[in-house]
Amino acid sequence: MxxxxxxxxxxxxxxxxxxxxxxxxxxxxxxxxxxxxxxxxxxxxxxxxxGVDNLDLFTNGHMALELSLQAMNLQGEVITTPYTFASTTHAIVRNGLTPVFCDINPVDYTMDVEKIESLITDRTCAIMPVHV
Structure with a gap:
């Protein structure tokens, strides 16, 4: 042994x-x-x-996402992927925005760029891609 x-x-x-x-x-x-x-x-x-003048540090990625969305003062829908950590969707919802989920491609599991355009409407205010 x-x-x-x-x-x-x-x-x-x-x-x-x-x-x-x-x-x-x-x-x-x-x-x-x-x-x-x-x-x-x-x-x-x-x-x-x-070589930048402005930089902020965050406790975690969720806070960075949430405050980035908040800083942009967006209203409407944000296209993202369901194949991500829950914080992506939480950051969108906590800012009063509506997540719209785009399917992933089977090669790298990121948002399928061929499907994004069909999801864009007059309510779309952002596209939030993520990596896995």
Whole structure:
């Protein structure tokens, strides 16, 4: 019997001292979230790396989708695919918009571009493709 384990879910961790040094300023400030030191440092470095003036960070993809739709102040229907995580549809509905589902193609499982045009109406305000 083999006793060698393959730890598929074992987290990769830095040395403890390195981790403690990295979070010391967070510990000292007691500011864990929402525009804290690390958050602002990451924003600054990403703006510099991508050469952009404006950049925001989100907790997850759902919030990015929801706030992007909200920022556009859309009304009507959004064409998307049903073959996606539930957050895609939730973000649409939570913005008072109506999802219209476009079937996927069997090659890469993304929206079938041959079927999108037939779904566009005068109520269509956006098309939200996703990747899988």
């Amino acid at each position: 083999t006793t060698n384990k393959i730890n598929v879910t074992k987290s990769s961790m830095p040395p403890f001292e390195e981790y403690v040094n990295e979070i010391k300023d967070i510990w000292d400030s007691r500011w864990l979230t929402n525009m804290g030191v690390k958050h602002e440092e990451l924003r600054k470095e990403l703006r510099k790396y991508w």
